Amino acid sequence: MSEVRWLSEDEQRVWRSFMTAVTRFTEHLDRQLQRDSRMPVAYYEILVALSEAPGRALRMSELAALCHSSRSRLSHAVAKLEKEGWVTRRACPSDRRGSIAELTSEGFAVLEAAAPGHVTAVREHLFDVLSVEQLEALDGISRAISVGLRAECASAKAELGEF
Template sequence: MSDVRWLSADEQRVWRSFMTAVTRFTEHLDRQLQRDSGMPMAYYEILVALSESEGRALRMSELADLCHSSRSRLSHAVAKLEKQGWVARRACPSDRRGSIAELTDAGFAALAEAAPGHVGAVRSHLFDVLTPEQLGSLDRIGQAISGGLSSECAQVRAEREAEGDC
């Protein structure tokens, strides 16, 4: 284990501060959505992704990528959203094994009702507490971290495509 680059005390502090902020922020947003709209943040993210796509529909594999979710977790969530009447699934015309998730009018209405409270929580607990300079830094930091993980993300997408997920 001599090749492990252990974190310094300062790096430990930064790491823990970052993880605490991300975890608390995410938990706060999830609680706000549950309380005000009766949906977890994961469902909100699915509805947003569908609402922003052409025809309010996406292949399940694309939706999983956009929501940073495994296919099985996404499939379970979409099944719950179908029971709510917020999403409908249909067969993929190019591959009978796959399916497409489509946002229903009821799902769009649920999203429209949930969005103001969610945006308000994001604004008050992120944008309103940071200076414009800090926001610029946060943007660059997020892009750097995401960029450093992009090869792993590309590999996961390639594996999903090789499995024939529509």
């Protein structure tokens, strides 16, 4: 076992600052969507993914990957969206084991109503508080973190049988 590379004082500060910002930002977006649109940010992300898909429909496995969700968590969320009448599910014609989630007209209308408030919150608390240079740096940083985690996430999901 290799020796632990403990964080320096500066690294600890950056780590805590990063985690605080991500947590507060996500909590703010969730509160805004709950207050204004009766849905958590995870449901909004599902509706967005479906709205951008051809025919506003995706296989559940594809939807889970796009939403960075486990299949079981996604299935639970889609069940709630079905109860609201925002999404329907049907069997996949090419694979009886798979199912397809489809955004309903009502779901699309709910998404259209929720989008302005959500975009305003994102703009006010991310884009408006950072300079162009900071946004470019954030983009690069975010991509580097995602690339660094991509292989590990795929490996972990394969071990759990999620793909």
